[in-house]
Each structure stands twice: as C-alpha cells, then as structure tokens.
Amino acid sequence: MSAHSAEVKRMTTHTIQEMKNRGEKISCLTAYDYSMAGIVDAAGVELILVGDSASNVMAGHETTLPITIDQMIYHATSVVRAVKRALVVVDLPFGSYQGNSREALSSAIRIMKESGAHAVKLEGGLEIKDSVIRILSAGVPVMGHLGLTPQSIYKFGTYTVRAKEEDEAQKLVDDAKMLEEIGCFSVVLEKIPSKLTKIVSESINIPTIGIGAGPHADGQILVLHDLLGINKAFKPRFLRRYADLDTIMTDAISNYITDVKSNSFPSEKESY
Ligand code: KIV
Numbered sequence: 001m002s003a004h005s006a007e008v009k010r011m012t013t014h015t016i017q018e019m020k021n022r023g024e025k026i027s028c029l030t031a032y033d034y035s036m037a038g039i040v041d042a043a044g045v046e047l048i049l050v051g052d053s054a055s056n057v058m059a060g061h062e063t064t065l066p067i068t069i070d071q072m073i074y075h076a077t078s079v080v081r082a083v084k085r086a087l088v089v090v091d092l093p094f095g096s097y098q099g100n101s102r103e104a105l106s107s108a109i110r111i112m113k114e115s116g117a118h119a120v121k122l123e124g125g126l127e128i129k130d131s132v133i134r135i136l137s138a139g140v141p142v143m144g145h146l147g148l149t150p151q152s153i154y155k156f157g158t159y160t161v162r163a164k165e166e167d168e169a170q171k172l173v174d175d176a177k178m179l180e181e182i183g184c185f186s187v188v189l190e191k192i193p194s195k196l197t198k199i200v201s202e203s204i205n206i207p208t209i210g211i212g213a214g215p216h217a218d219g220q221i222l223v224l225h226d227l228l229g230i231n232k233a234f235k236p237r238f239l240r241r242y243a244d245l246d247t248i249m250t251d252a253i254s255n256y257i258t259d260v261k262s263n264s265f266p267s268e269k270e271s272y
Pocket of ligand 1: 030049050051052053054091188190211221222223
C-alpha cells in the first residue's frame with residue numbers, strides 16, 4: 001500500500017507519542033516546498049518540519065535569523081498542500097515570539113491559520129515558558145527545541161556541541177522536564193552529547209527528536225538538502241549523506257547544455 005492510498009492514517013501528535021510508548025523510532029525531515037514535501041511524505045517519514053533552516057537552505061543566508069513570518073508561512077503553505085500523511089510542524093522564526101507571550105500567540109495563530117500546519121516549534125527553555133503556555137492554551141501543539149538553538153547563534157558564538165558542561169547539561173534536563181510538564185508534545189535536541197540525550201529521553205515521556213545528538217533520541221531529524229547531498233560544503237560529523245544529488249544534478253544539467261548546443265535536443269519525437 002502506498003503512503004498516499006485512501007486508507008493511510010494521518011500522523012498526529014498522539015500517534016507520534018504512541019511510537020515512543022512502543023519503542024518505535026520516529027523519522028523526521030525538513031521540507032520547504034511542494035515538490036520535495038510530496039516526495040518526503042510519500043516516502044513515509046512521520047514528521048515534516050518546515051524549519052527556519054529555509055533561511056540558509058532556500059534563501060542562502062548565513063544564519064536562520066533573517067527569515068520572516070510571512071516567508072515561513074509561504075514555505076509552510078506549499079508543504080501542507082503536498083502532505084497527505086506526515087505531521088507538519090513549522091518553526092516560529094526569530095523575532096516572532098521572544099518579545100512577549102501575546103506576540104508569540106499571535107505568531108503561532110497566524111502560522112496555523114494561514115498555512116494549515118499542525119504544530120509549531122519554538123527554541124528555548126525557561127526563557128520562553130510563558131509564551132509556550134499561552135500558545136498551548138490556544139490549542140496549538142508545540143514542539144520544543146533545546147541544545148544548539150541556531151536563533152541564538154550570536155549569543156553562543158559557534159555551532160559547536162552544547163551542554164558538555166555539568167551546569168548547562170542540568171539546565172537542559174530541567175528545561176526538557178518543564179516543556180513536558182507544561183504540555184509540549186515533543187522536544188528537538190540539537191548537537192548535544194549522546195549520553196545527555198539518553199538521560200533526557202529516559203527522563204521525559206514525550207518523544208525526543210535528535211539532530212547531532214546520537215542514537216538515544218526517540219527519533220531523528222536531518223535537513224533534507226544535507227541528507228540528499230545538495231549542499232556539499234556542509235560536512236558536520238553527525239550528517240550521513242544518502243545521495244549525491246549535487247553530482248547527479250550537475251551531470252544532468254551539463255548533459256542538457258551539451259544537447260542544446262549540439263542541437264540534439266529537442267529531437268523530432270520531442271517536437272510537435
Ligand atoms: O530549522 C531546522 O531545520 C531545525 C532542525 C535542524 C531541527 O530546527
């Protein structure tokens with residue numbers, strides 16, 4: 001049965017939770033547009049994140065900070081149109097929730113209303129507790145994000161592994177417990193030691209989704225373009241490339257150029 005047949009059941013925050021309960025790993029990927037999201041969904045991932053990594057991957061910015069809420073809604077709307085099964089989560093972009101909880105709620109409502117997505121993700125722990133509570137109280141499912149939080153890159157100064165020291169590791173465990181307690185349905189753990197991921201995943205009942213966080217998370221997420229080998233310059237240790245699309249695409253385009261220049265494309269059969 002294909003993932004798009006009529007009998008396919010939609011993934012929800014509850015089915016994601018049930019996966020953790022029965023020890024089944026959760027596969028997640030990013031997507032930012034209709035064509036890619038359709039492929040990712042049909043392939044069968046359980047959760048698609050419309051990440052603010054669109055700022056890097058789609059727009060070529062150095063950080064995730066410049067992307068706007070309107071741009072996130074544009075990406076999310078395109079993804080939602082393609083997805084038939086996966087749970088679609090959208091990042092609240094930098095500047096759309098840090099001011100106060102009222103602003104956070106109106107950003108979350110805009111994203112949910114205008115894109116048709118199923119949940120939002122916010123970066124941070126205790127600092128954003130009030131905002132998360134307010135969003136949850138409006139009935140919007142929230143995914144947390146701890147460890148390396150790219151929206152705070154100028155505070156950290158580097159993209160190196162977080163929470164290696166005891167005090168930061170303890171804060172991360174406390175933040176994860178707090179996010180569970182107030183009602184988040186899941187937490188992303190980015191670039192933290194594998195041992196800490198194990199501690200967090202065993203300390204909370206909601207699913208942890210790791211990126212650069214080792215094998216003990218309840219699920220894994222990667223940026224789609226990194227997994228497909230489209231961005232060759234990005235080579236962190238945690239990344240496994242499952243394809244070399246850069247080479248495949250470059251070869252295909254070079255062949256097309258050759259065919260156009262030699263007048264072998266289009267042929268008679270490709271003409272009307
Ligand atoms: O924006 C993003 O792609 C993310 C993932 C790396 C978790 O937040």
